Amino acid sequence: MITISNLTKYFDEICAVNQVSMEIPDGSMFGLLGTNGAGKTTLLRMLAGILEADSGEIRIDGEEDSFSPQCREKIFYLPDDPYYFPNASIQVMLDFYKKQYPELEMDAAVYMAQSLNLDQNRPIRTFSKGMKRQAFLILALCSQTKYLFCDEVFDGLDPIAAEIMKNLFRQEMKSRDFTILVASHKLRDLEDICGNIAILHKGGVVTAGDFKNRAEHVRKFQCVFPTEADLDSLRNHPAVLRFHEDARFITLITGGNPGEVRKALEEQNPIFLGEVPLSLEETFIAEMEGAGYDIRKVLQ
Amino acid sequence: MTSEKYFSKWVREAGRGHLTALLAWGSLLLYGIITAAQLRFKSDYFFFGMGSGELLRICAGLGAVISFLEFFYLLQPKKLDFYYSLPVRKNTVFWSRYVHGLMHVFIPLCLVIAACGLYESSFDIDFLPSAAGYTGRSILTFAGVFLIFYHVGILLLTVCGNVLPAVLGYVLCLFYGHILVGYALTPWAANYFRTYYRIPTFEKLDIMLAPFSLARELTGSNLFDKFEVFAYVPSGSVILAASEWIILPLLLFAAAQKKRKTERVGKLFAIPLAERAAECLLTFLAGVWSGIFLTELTGLTDRSPEAAGAAGIAAGIAAAAAVHFLLELGAGCGTGQKPGFLRGGIFRRKWQLAAECAAVVFTGMAFLAGASAFDSYLPKEGQVEKIGVSIDGIGMSNESYRQIRMGGERYETVLQLERYLLAEEGKTAAAAWIKSLAEKNRLTEPGLEPAPEAGMESGRAENKAPAEDASPDSGMPSTHAVICFHMKNGGEIYRLYPVYEEELAAFAAVYETEEYKRAAYPVADNEFAGDARFSWSDGVTENLMKLEKHEKEALLDACREDISDMKMDSLKETLLLGTVEIDSDRAMLPGSIPVYPCFTRTCSLLEQYGAPIDRTLADYSVRSVSVSTEKENVWGKRSSEYVDDPEEVEQWKQKAVPKSFDLQPLFYPLDYSKEIQAEVEDETTNSIIHVNCYSREE
Numbered sequence: 001m002i003t004i005s006n007l008t009k010y011f012d013e014i015c016a017v018n019q020v021s022m023e024i025p026d027g028s029m030f031g032l033l034g035t036n037g038a039g040k041t042t043l044l045r046m047l048a049g050i051l052e053a054d055s056g057e058i059r060i061d062g063e064e065d066s067f068s069p070q071c072r073e074k075i076f077y078l079p080d081d082p083y084y085f086p087n088a089s090i091q092v093m094l095d096f097y098k099k100q101y102p103e104l105e106m107d108a109a110v111y112m113a114q115s116l117n118l119d120q121n122r123p124i125r126t127f128s129k130g131m132k133r134q135a136f137l138i139l140a141l142c143s144q145t146k147y148l149f150c151d152e153v154f155d156g157l158d159p160i161a162a163e164i165m166k167n168l169f170r171q172e173m174k175s176r177d178f179t180i181l182v183a184s185h186k187l188r189d190l191e192d193i194c195g196n197i198a199i200l201h202k203g204g205v206v207t208a209g210d211f212k213n214r215a216e217h218v219r220k221f222q223c224v225f226p227t228e229a230d231l232d233s234l235r236n237h238p239a240v241l242r243f244h245e246d247a248r249f250i251t252l253i254t255g256g257n258p259g260e261v262r263k264a265l266e267e268q269n270p271i272f273l274g275e276v277p278l279s280l281e282e283t284f285i286a287e288m289e290g291a292g293y294d295i296r297k298v299l300q
Numbered sequence: 301m302t303s304e305k306y307f308s309k310w311v312r313e314a315g316r317g318h319l320t321a322l323l324a325w326g327s328l329l330l331y332g333i334i335t336a337a338q339l340r341f342k343s344d345y346f347f348f349g350m351g352s353g354e355l356l357r358i359c360a361g362l363g364a365v366i367s368f369l370e371f372f373y374l375l376q377p378k379k380l381d382f383y384y385s386l387p388v389r390k391n392t393v394f395w396s397r398y399v400h401g402l403m404h405v406f407i408p409l410c411l412v413i414a415a416c417g418l419y420e421s422s423f424d425i426d427f428l429p430s431a432a433g434y435t436g437r438s439i440l441t442f443a444g445v446f447l448i449f450y451h452v453g454i455l456l457l458t459v460c461g462n463v464l465p466a467v468l469g470y471v472l473c474l475f476y477g478h479i480l481v482g483y484a485l486t487p488w489a490a491n492y493f494r495t496y497y498r499i500p501t502f503e504k505l506d507i508m509l510a511p512f513s514l515a516r517e518l519t520g521s522n523l524f525d526k527f528e529v530f531a532y533v534p535s536g537s538v539i540l541a542a543s544e545w546i547i548l549p550l551l552l553f554a555a556a557q558k559k560r561k562t563e564r565v566g567k568l569f570a571i572p573l574a575e576r577a578a579e580c581l582l583t584f585l586a587g588v589w590s591g592i593f594l595t596e597l598t599g600l601t602d603r604s605p606e607a608a609g610a611a612g613i614a615a616g617i618a619a620a621a622a623v624h625f626l627l628e629l630g631a632g633c634g635t636g637q638k639p640g641f642l643r644g645g646i647f648r649r650k651w652q653l654a655a656e657c658a659a660v661v662f663t664g665m666a667f668l669a670g671a672s673a674f675d676s677y678l679p680k681e682g683q684v685e686k687i688g689v690s691i692d693g694i695g696m697s698n699e700s701y702r703q704i705r706m707g708g709e710r711y712e713t714v715l716q717l718e719r720y721l722l723a724e725e726g727k728t729a730a731a732a733w734i735k736s737l738a739e740k741n742r743l744t745e746p747g748l749e750p751a752p753e754a755g756m757e758s759g760r761a762e763n764k765a766p767a768e769d770a771s772p773d774s775g776m777p778s779t780h781a782v783i784c785f786h787m788k789n790g791g792e793i794y795r796l797y798p799v800y801e802e803e804l805a806a807f808a809a810v811y812e813t814e815e816y817k818r819a820a821y822p823v824a825d826n827e828f829a830g831d832a833r834f835s836w837s838d839g840v841t842e843n844l845m846k847l848e849k850h851e852k853e854a855l856l857d858a859c860r861e862d863i864s865d866m867k868m869d870s871l872k873e874t875l876l877l878g879t880v881e882i883d884s885d886r887a888m889l890p891g892s893i894p895v896y897p898c899f900t901r902t903c904s905l906l907e908q909y910g911a912p913i914d915r916t917l918a919d920y921s922v923r924s925v926s927v928s929t930e931k932e933n934v935w936g937k938r939s940s941e942y943v944d945d946p947e948e949v950e951q952w953k954q955k956a957v958p959k960s961f962d963l964q965p966l967f968y969p970l971d972y973s974k975e976i977q978a979e980v981e982d983e984t985t986n987s988i989i990h991v992n993c994y995s996r997e998e
Contacts, residue, residue: 011563050384051562069306072387083382085316099309100386 001026002047002147002179007056009042009203016042018203019056024181024196026146029169031194032183038200040183041080044149047181048077060147073101076145080152082136090120090135094142103144112138116164130161137165141172150182154189166193187281218283221252223265224272237264253282310388310396311403320369324404327358332412339420348416349438350520351529359445360515362405364470367453370397374457375466377565384562394557398454405446413439430530437533438519444542445515451549452511458553458560459574461567469578476581477509484588488667491592491601492609493674494741497782497796508541518542576649579627580656586623587660591616605671613664617657624653678738679785679793686723687730688784689810690716691799693966695820698994701965702972710782717784719819726815733810734783737797778804779966804966808868821863823893824882826853832884836911837892839958840920840980840991842881845909855880855905862899870898871967875957877903877913894963917991918954921981925952930973938975953978956993970994 002024009017017039024030032040045051047058049067058066065071084093090113098104113120116134118127124135133153140148154162170193172178184190190197198208218241225231225248235243239256248271254261265273315321335348335355349355371394373379383393417435420427427434452473460466481502490496507513516522518539520532534542560570569575594615595601600608628649690713693701700712722730777798785793799807810816824832829852835842847855859880880893880902895902895913906913924944931937943949956976965972976993 045381045562048381048385050381067389069387069389072385075385075387077381077385079378079381079385081378083378096313099313100388 001061002181003057003059003062004043004047005057005059007043007046007058008054009039009046009051010054011042015203017046017053020200020203020205021056022198022205022208024179026179027173027177028196029173029180029182029194031190031197032181032200033185033187033190033197034183034200035185037202038185039203040185040200041151042203043200044077044151044181044183048072048075048149050077074146076101076140076143076148078136078140078148078150078153080155082132084124087123087125089123090118090138093124093135093139094120097139097143101143101145105142105144109138109142112142112168130157133157134161134165137168141168144176146177146179148178148180150180152184153182154184155186162189169193191279191281217255217258218278219254219258219261220276220278220282221250221254221261221265222272222274222276223250223252223270224248225250225268225270229268229270231268234264234268237261239264253278306388307392307396307399310392311400314370314397314400315404320366320401321404323365323369324362325408327362328405328408328412331355331358332416335412335416336419339416340423344526345524347526347529348420349413349434350441350532351523352519353516353521355438355442356445356515356519356521359405359409359442360449360512363446363449363451364453366401366405367450367457368466370401371454371457372463373397374560374570375461375463375565377562380562380565391557401450405450406443409442409446410439413442426526427530434530441519441534444518444546448511448515448542448545451546451553455549455553455556458556459569459571461564461570465568465578472578472581474511476585478506478513480585480588481506481509484585484592485663487592487596488588488612488664489674491595492605492667492671494671495675495795495797497794499794500792504537508537511545514538514541514545576652579624579649580652580659582627583620583624583653583656584659584663587616587620587656588663590619591660591664605668609664609668613661613668616660616664620656620660621653624649624656676738677793678735679787681728681731683787683789684727684731684785685788686721686786687727687734688717688786689720689722689730689816690782691804691807691966692779692781693964694779695963696965697959698962698965698970698972713782717782720816721786721819722810722813722815724815726810726813726819729810729813729816730783733803733806734781734795734797736806737781737799737803740800740803741797781807811868812866814864817863817866821859821866821893823856823859823863824884826856828884829853829856829882832882835881835883836878836906836913837881837960838878838912838915838917839876839960840917840989841982841984843911845906845911847909851905851909855902855909858901858905859893859895859899862896862902866896866898868967870896871964873968874898875968876961876963878911879960880906917956917958917978917980917993920953921983922949922953923979923981923988925949925956925979926977927952928975928977952976952995955995956991957996959992959994962994969997971997 004020004022004024007017007020008015020039020043032043034040042051046053047060047066049072052067060066060071060074063071085096088096090109094104094106094109098106110120113135116138118131118135118138124132127135137153140150154165157165169180173180182190182194187197196208196210199206227248231245231250234240234250234252237254239254239261240252241255242251242253244251252265262273331354332348335346335352338346339348346352373383373393384390413435417431417438421431453470456466456469456473460469486499486502486506489499489502507517518534520529520534523529523532556571556574564570569578591612595608595612598608598611600611692704692713695716696712704710704713778801779799781797781799783795783797785795787793811820830849832852833844834847834852834855835844837843874897877895877897877899880895882891882893884891895906897903903913924942925948927941927943928938929941931939943952956978957970962970972994974995976995978991978993980989980991981987982989
């Protein structure tokens with residue numbers, strides 16, 4: 001498990017990460033969500049041992065020195081734009097990583113590369129962006145580290161490539177004790193694979209946790225009301241988190257006691273009243289706007 | 301994995317790409333092959349180790365290039381993230397690259413030098429006795445040169461966050477010391493110290509603070525004589541300075557690589573302290589240099605040194621402040637940062653600015669306040685081992701004298717200071733004369749200006765007083781004297797004094813000492829004279845004298861006695877009659893003795909031996925004369941005239957004096973505005989001799 005306590009990082013006068021505390025449980029896929037400049041990459045780089053925190057503490061499996069090679073053997077950091085040696089092929093990078101991560105499974109890597117139609121002897125520089133990402137994902141997954149930190153790993157990938165990579169993650173998590181920390185600025189990239197998500201904003205954690213569970217009390221209603229209905233009372237109802245009006249077609253997202261909310265809606269004699277399932281995105285909107293944050297940019 | 305294996309794995313990893321290996325092994329092996337090919341044919345003046353300028357440049361270049369090749373990753377954010385995210389400590393990556401760079405230079409360097417040493421020993425007998433010492437010293441010194449440039453490069457790459465400041469910083473490190481000492485501190489001394497000639501400490505500093513000059517001293521690359529090179533051992537101060545250039549950057553970058561923050565890559569400096577240090581160094585240099593530049597531009601030092609000093613210091617402060625603000629403005633440009641002063645106000649580093657200005661003021665004040673102490677200083681006789689004396693215009697050709705007066709190089713002065721080195725009775729006489737010289741110039745009492753009765757325009761001992769203008773009433777010094785005190789502690793102190801007519805006459809007390817005359821008119825020992833050939837030269841032809849050994853000895857004795865009796869004033873009365881040329885196979889034997897009309901014993905013997913001592917150019921048959929005349933008021937422009945009319949030729953040849961007779965332009969000046977080339981018919985050999993002459997003053 002990774003425990004982060006009061007982690008702070010300044011870049012000159014700018015506070016990139018501000019008193020961040022969280023726990024990343026083992027065997028989970030943890031999402032870090034935030035706009036550009038929210039501090040996701042800085043947090044990842046600190047966890048990977050690239051940057052030193054100004055204050056606070058990182059403990060990886062309880063170890064105090066997160067910079068020790070022993071501790072870092074458990075981590076593979078996959079940045080947004082990974083580095084590879086000039087003219088290096090997948091095979092060259094595999095040979096290099098094998099020296100750094102002795103547990104690296106060469107055969108599995110070769111098999112995965114062949115499965116994804118990646119020529120392991122072709123220079124990586126000749127690969128497309130998606131192919132490069134797939135190649136590095138193979139390296140990361142086959143390194144057999146306990147933790148994988150990925151930065152914007154799905155950014156710029158076509159849907160098929162993104163789905164292939166997500167499947168690779170899922171398979172690896174099923175097969176062994178594997179924890180993935182993924183940073184992204186798009187909720188859609190994370191919503192179908194991450195159980196836990198932390199939202200970062202201006203260096204701080206806005207909220208973190210399992211949002212699907214936390215959204216149990218949040219409901220989404222679609223209704224059509226007659227003209228004489230008192231929509232203002234509905235709009236100002238304390239349980240209503242979001243109120244969207246399109247002529248007489250109203251969409252509401254509500255919190256509080258679902259029974260009480262339905263009762264309040266029925267009091268207005270709706271012509272149509274139906275409850276529809278919430279997406280993770282809408283759950284976030286509700287959570288965040290309820291907490292007073294404008295995170296629409298995050299959810300673009 | 302043990303730490304040794306772990307480290308060696310990273311040393312091997314540092315060799316990825318093989319660029320360092322290719323460059324180091326390639327250049328050194330190529331050097332070895334080319335050197336070995338040339339050694340066989342040029343072993344007298346071609347050296348494979350110390351004394352080799354080529355190896356010096358290769359080692360210095362490798363140091364600079366390999367430091368950038370090995371440590372460039374420190375300036376590459378992607379690569380840095382890649383390495384630092386791996387299960388390895390940052391300092392393992394750093395030191396493994398350091399060792400990798402060293403290894404790939406030291407191994408081929410040792411191999412190439414050792415192989416060349418073995419090869420030269422196989423055929424060069426002169427080299428054999430010093431083979432081991434020379435080869436060993438060569439390996440050590442060139443390894444030292446590599447380390448100097450390698451460490452400076454690593455330091456710059458460690459403290460900088462961006463390639464531009466790293467490269468500029470490297471250039472600055474190489475030239476800073478030389479610019480500071482040569483172009484700032486020395487001009488301050490030259491402008492404010494009235495008796496300034498040279499300060500050996502500054503010259504030493506100039507070498508010690510400039511890595512390339514230091515490397516030249518360390519490896520003896522400025523030496524050319526074979527035996528001198530083979531025996532060369534750098535001085536203790538050079539070894540100490542080289543060690544400092546190696547160790548200090550090593551300590552600094554060892555500390556800096558620990559403090560270096562990854563996130564500062566891309567900014568100008570990765571270590572904020574380095575930014576301040578660079579600002580301070582540049583600002584100080586700009587202040588000190590601008591101060592003296594303004595002083596020289598205004599030329600105020602001659603009229604009022606205090607006003608010039610105040611103006612110089614004020615200009616220095618203004619320049620220091622301007623450079624400080626410019627650097628603050630520039631800090632952050634092109635790195636995505638706001639300029640420094642926008643981040644913390646224009647005076648965000650006000651105390652640093654104050655310290656920089658204070659350093660400029662202190663430096664300026666040190667020269668101003670130290671001027672009187674410098675000028676009035678005369679070492680006690682007990683402290684002085686030898687005194688070197690050179691007076692402009694005495695014992696030198698007019699060409700040298702003219703060059704000195706025009707402010708050009710003082711080659712002849714340097715030679716004279718070595719030649720006229722007085723340690724016995726000459727030293728006592730010279731010390732007394734120098735004291736009177738200093739007193740006359742009122743330089744012995746601090747703060748005093750030169751005596752007004754001396755009529756000096758200023759007390760500055762500059763080389764701008766033409767002797768021809770000098771007269772008792774002209775107020776200009778007749779000439780200048782350069783003095784070098786060789787101290788018993790090994791130090792050297794130089795002074796330049798203006799010499800007026802009275803002091804010039806008083807110099808006879810020094811000139812007429814036996815010690816000075818031995819230096820000015822060296823005469824070969826009798827024991828060497830036996831196998832030497834003696835001839836009489838009248839400036840046109842040489843006449844061989846067939847002398848027995850006892851005749852030669854008698855001639856040399858006569859010369860010695862005449863020189864001993866010679867008075868300095870006699871130089872003002874006549875020119876040479878000619879010279880006795882002594883030609884011998886023995887090296888270092890004094891080869892030419894000037895003969896003046898007052899050398900009665902010598903003249904009598906020469907006549908007896910059949911030397912035509914009365915024959916002058918006028919006695920020869922001159923076919924034609926070319927006269928080149930300096931145009932009036934147009935310096936450097938000359939007009940030429942070819943004369944072949946017998947009457948005119950006759951007139952010119954009566955006035956012409958061979959240039960080789962022009963040895964005392966101060967005492968017996970000729971008409972230097974006319975240069976004459978006489979075409980003389982030598983009837984004995986039936987040939988034409990071209991004789992370069994000056995004209996006697998009319």
